Amino acid sequence: MSLLRQRATDLLALLHSGQITSVELTRAFLNQIKLHDPRVKAFLRVDHERALARAADIDKRRREGKSVGRLAGLPVAIKDLLCTEGETTTCGSRMLEYFKPPYDATVIAKLKAADAVLIGKTNMDEFAMGGSTENSAFQKTANPWDLSRIPGGSSGGAAACVAAGMAPLSVGSDTGGSIRQPAGLCGVTGLKPTYGRVSRFGLVAFASSLDQIGPLARTAEDTALLLEVLAGHDPLDSTSIDMPVPNYSQTVKQPLANLRLGLVREHFGEGLDGEVETAVREAVKVYEALGATIKWVSLEHGKFGVATYYIIAPCEASSNLARYDGVHYGHRTDEKKMIAALAAERQSLESAGRRAEADALDNPLVRMYRQSRAEGFGAEVKRRIMLGTYALSAGYYDAYYLKALKVRRLIRMDYDAAFDEVDLIAGPVTTTTAFKLGEKVDDPLSMYLVDLYTVSANLAGIGGIAFPCGFSSAGLPIGLQLQGPPFAEERLLQAAHMFQQATDWHLRFPEMVSNP
């Protein structure tokens, strides 16, 4: 079987037994990228030489019987918002087009220590703001199942590269659904860990209280393997939790007995596509057949999830993105032109006798801020900065930000109550399958609704996993989402694995992943 179709766990076994080398494996994936990424555009940068050099080094150490890391020789793709020392990290933004961090994100350091082969940085919505990866300043990524469609987002490149057989493992981030939604739309497995499970140090922040790094892969087992490397307390991240990391790659194989699965009434209402609903209900039957009991629960405040999210996330973003002002960080406007333009404006106002207006002109520093930010940020990022700035302004703080925090608390309490009755909650990831590129770019509100089923988990800080549970008549993947109580990643992975043992949706490949 083609290496590209194999599970990461199987590839690791082949590497360990010496049947393949990391160089061969890395080359196979790089070749797939070379063949198909010009159309998929999952990667912003691919690091051929360095990846192969690293693979060769790991092969050598393995041959010499030296100890090698947990992922020794496996290629891993990285979402372009994780800082990699000395290598460009753009966050999908013109602002950071030339940003080379002088340090590694904690998860990057962990991957390097685990001897992963980092093959490249994947495309994303600018600063992770978006659900289709169309907000990237550099390129639009296509869904490998239908190149006229979006891969989801913001971790669109991260999901598409796994679906397209360009990487067995991929690291993304999820602020409102940015791992689960593209995983669902691309037919791969993606997990958003509990807030605090994975260090955020080195993740270029979008919304600090919601961002969480997580793994994407073909199967639950592979996802477990990668999470095991990523997870853990980090003294550099005050919000990371000091709890031991379970042996996910082992426990994932243990089936859950007497699983109590909850279905959320509110998830099966208006707006849910019929084919998606059917696939999800079929998936629930699979669980029933595996001995699970089904119970309907209610997440009453879930309906406020999107509204709450679009207050809290922009508020935090407006603050986190303040540093991109052209002084220390981010694109800086052409100063000479700017100064000249400012002088010309002043002169024309003064010669027209409009002295007051001339006096009210920006000073050069303020003009530099304004112009640099106007040029460096894309429309969606500006929209959210304005939303957040407004909501945090004097006189509005209580009505927006503070109220959103209260609703956030209620959403968490709904989950706490639900998890008293059920072990996991199952439901759709999105209302529809992948939509067409360009379909929603002029309709930000409908774009915001793609997060409908996923944002609540971020607001509550709990974990969730998405994986394929069927295909639409058009041949597009349909995802199932499971959500669990805080730090129930083991349970999420076990449940996903049980499903994948009983079904083969996760083993379907788009055409470009050939099987010679």
Add this chain to the structure above:
Amino acid sequence: MTQPHTVIIGLEVHVQLLTRTKLFCRCSTKFGAAPNTQTCPVCIGMPGTLPVMNREAFQLGLKTALALNCQIASHTKWDRKQYYYPDLPKGYQISQYDLPFSHDGYLEISDPKGRFETKRVGIIRAHLEEDAGKSMHDELAGQADSRIDLNRAGTPLLEIVSQPDMRSPLEAKAYLSEMKLLLTYLGVSDCNMQEGSLRVDANINLHVDTPQGKVATPIVEVKNMNSFRAVERAMEYEAARQYEVWQETHQRLGDVPKQTRGWDDVANITRGQRHKEESSDYRYFPDPDLVPVRVSQAEIDASRNSLGELPADLRHRLERTYAIKPYDSDVIVSAGRALVDYYVELAELCGDGKLASNWVQQDVMRTLNEQKIEVEKFPLSPRQLCELLKAIQDGQINTSRAREVFIEMVALGRSAAEVMTARGIEKVDESELVALCKELIDANPKIVADIRSGKQQAAGNLIGQAKKKNPNVNPGRLREIVIDLVGKM
């Protein structure tokens, strides 16, 4: 006609805490390094980095707040204060907004010269925040760029906000002196205003008595005061200026927006500062990168127990135990804990607090100043100095000769006995004194007549003659003997 008015002053003090590392990263806080050499991705706000609280800074803050008699919040949080400035790399400063870690305390101030009544100045709050970097602007526009040094960015600051409880520039200065002394005793800050480790902003206005009652004038914030003396002068200037403005405009508090003025130390005036580009909506919100800080009662108790004896208590103890005046205790305590210890040991050894106080204040402190050394380096131990004081107490030597001996002791490192022996200073026997007096009385009948007629000061002449004959005589005792002998004639 001048209307009676009261000056109302509140002070905001920013103190750099003496931590080894910055508030949210492990960079050194040492002053004076080459620009941008004490920085890391965290304190320069590099994308992706996260702050982690330095517990040491929190503990120093806690200690200070307890010494200021503040209430300590059982849990506190960090907020982002957002504004754009080139020396603020993140676009926000991590500070504390609505839940400062401490609040509602006081600092007692008094004037040893009694120019104002001892009073408690209320402390509204004390909170922690990170410092910004330093901008160095090119004065000749267009000649060079402005430069930014981020060494200071992230240094822990304690902001202490007083109630508007001070009623004169003198009180403001006393508050600052007492604050500095307290912080120095606690060892939480070096309070060096030149290096910016202590910064003061003042809010000042007037309460004018009018036939319609008390009227408050608009509050003015005064910045750029680089010494305590500057604060006192700026407040004096500002009070006078505001009274003039009041007389001209009769503007009341609320009639005009709050004004910010800068003190010009050369011209001795305050000048209005240009309004900031952005109005001051800092859009505070809780920093999601940091977790709330919990403070246990055990931690508070431990901190309280570590405070040691603070300046106010120390002054009272010295006054009580050694019967010295507030002025003296103030001078000694203000000179620092080490000098207090020196004084206490000396006073205990010689058994005369007043005498010890005089010698410590005049001779010891003068020597320390002249030689620019700390008391730890002072060559005479309290025991050695006490030997000299004992000689004075025994009448072996008078004060002015003792000073000469003291100088030699310091210069040569010799004991009092050695110096006195070398100089031939020894106690003159009582019988010898009586003999000398008799001799002088016999030789000076005119002076004796004067004394007998009631001019006791005439005895001075005899004492002068006696000192020439024998420099070791005790003039006081000599006088007593002369008067006694003449009286018996």
